[in-house]
Amino acid sequence: MIMWKRFFVLILPILVYSNEIHYKQYHQQSNNGSRQHPPSPFDKSYQMIVLTGGKVYGISDSTREHVNKPQNMDIVIAAEKIFALINPSKTASFVNSMKDQGLTVLSISVENQVVMPGLIDTHVHAIGGGGEQGPYSRTAESRLSRLIDGGLTSVVGLLGTDGLTRSLSALLQKMKGLEHDGLSTWMWVGSYRIPIVTLTSSLQQDLVFIDKVLGAGELALSDHRSSWPSKSELIQLISDVRVGGMLSGKPGIIHFHMGSSPEKLDLLWQILNETTIPIRHIYPTHISSRGDALLDEAEKWIKAGGVCDFTADIPDLNETDTMNALNKFRNKNLPLKQITVSSDAYGSIPEYDASGQLISYDMAPPDLALKTIQALVLKYAWPLEEAIQFSTVNPAVYLNLDRKGFLIENYDADILVLNQTDLKPLYVFGKGQILKTPTWTKHDMFEPMD
Template sequence: MNTIKSLSLQFTLLKNAAIYAPEALGEKDILICNDKIVAIEQNIDASTIPNCTSLDLTGLTVCPGFIDQHIHLIGGGGEAGPHTRTPEVKLSSLIEAGITTAVGLLGTDGMTRHPETLLAKVKALNFEGITAYMLTGAYTVPTPTITGQIDKDIALIDGIIGVKTAISDHRSSAPTIAELCRLSTQARVGGLLGAKAGISVFHLGSSKKTLEPIDHILANCDVPINKLLPTHVNRNQVLFDAAIAFALKGGYIDLTSGINPELGARNAVKPSKAVMQALKAGVALDHITISSDGNGSQPVFNAQGQLTGITVAGFASLLAELKDMVQKEGLCLSEALQPFTSSVAQFLQIDKGHLKPNADADILVLNKDMNIEYVFAKGKKMVHNGKACIKGTFEE
């Protein structure tokens, strides 16, 4: 029986890499058993381990996989009509960008897209090899749910960890403060009863109101500030200044890697520069997160509110901003990794974002130019030489 049991254990040994967990651990070996890291030590001998595949990573860097907490997994958009509804995300698109944990959500379109469909996609991605969660709700208030209640969705349905809505945007439903307080408190209680984060994520548009609706929530109900997340806060400098003030009071703020003046967002604060601004202002690094808003539409509106263009957001901006934080802004890699890994895990209350024994083996391997060479998700090699070696069910 012991021999049969041992044959079911598959070991992978990653040798001689510079390890950032995200803290710098120096050059060590990582031993993976099935989906878990079981040891991080110097000079682990593969010859003493049965069923072990060894990979020499000399000259390469190992770090945690990205946790992207803002992805339109089943598509988004539709602002220019039904033909502009973006398609479902492909597994290969996620893993080639280094994403090993994804959080899905709905956006403007909560009419032809539904939380039930999103939940099915979350289950599919978990089956295909990465870790996926979701937020219930959409832009509108009252918001679409599966059970009919936000708190029930979060407390009772595996994979649902919070709710999303929209404020300070012409596409929001102009919710009242009472409605926002009720939404946030329901998410909080659902989280308590379901042993989950119970977060409320607020899409921020370009309105001059900036974070005023969230300030009103804090003034009118007792939801902790660390359960309220404003996202897209680097959309413009005025909004980002308000976000810094919010973070200095103890809140988390989420930058969007794809909202970038170099990618066409003319008034945006480049995420890598925004991080440095926030740090200079005294914001704690572990309260700054970066997500992609990937696979959603990127509509462009003129001053009259008319749609002038629309594209689909990708995921490459995550790694690009990590590189720029290190190579252009001078942040050390251990610090630059945090908004993509450990800070997100801390906010979402998930056991991810760190390389340590007993943790899930969600691992990125970067070359000297900080490009992705390998991705391991739950111990399985998903990307080799920067290309997906595991595809989604219906991918060619």
């Protein structure tokens, strides 16, 4: 306790000022008639929030090398960060001491519920996608409440097939808006085709000068919508992203959309075999849902030290490819830390026949990463600490997302509270801001109310 008090003497003015500004801005925005106020007592300003009684997953030491078993801990949130993880026997005295120092404290009981890091989705068409069936088939733009209800607190946006009528400048502005409303956001530049579109004059400049840019993607390979780039074009692009990542302090990654053509990962293997480019700069996606041949390639990719992204199944469409793949790889004792799961949210789901004719069309919802966790635990009896890694720890470490993916002191307070029985969201916190309660979800400014 003495240590905490000394810490507060040093930083309390900053913590209080930061939180007061944050909540003042939030209430000013909420006064707009198109927004919904959070219910009492969440509609007031607090300098500290304490979650009590939960079973906490995602605790690790600062090295992020090992995730501990779930623990019964209380979590203290202050100034957008996890201020402390406390033994429940000490929480009452801690809260009383903070109140004695004049701090406003909100205690929220989450007794016996699951408390875990907020979900990270590395593949979201935040301004919509689609268009494969003409102008009327462009998919809808993402809505804040739907992202939050899906348990998402961090989102990486991207373009897809359409790099003509969908622009990176619009995507960047959208990501800034979602960040303003409580999420953490990044983006990929480019689209399906070569040469890639960028925000500046080059991929390297985008990486160095635009904070939200992690790399390029989703660039299509082995897909009938691809521009079929040559090996030399890809080597140049991957080399550029590697150096751009070095100069910017980012991982520097190309996010590759994989189709179902027979070429599979052949071109990428050739590049790795003929150059000294490290495999970590190449991040293929949709790799679990394009048939057994590509899944076999994914196994080789992981064994070679690469990371790949599985696109979450859509239960309403009776998809099981990713669930089957995860169970298969776990049974083979493959390193699951090299797999991420994303939703492809707001992207189109076109289905083509053997002749290339479009026969059906749908759109991916943003709650599929959460549904993957629910299915792994409730249907396939995975331990929850294993099931959550694909959308928490794994993408945070691979993409070097600072202070994300774990519940560690001084990390961002991106926290998801799930009902212990059905694993449905009860609370969502984004950088300490209350985004969801059991009866309310934050909406964006012009989002229609339910």
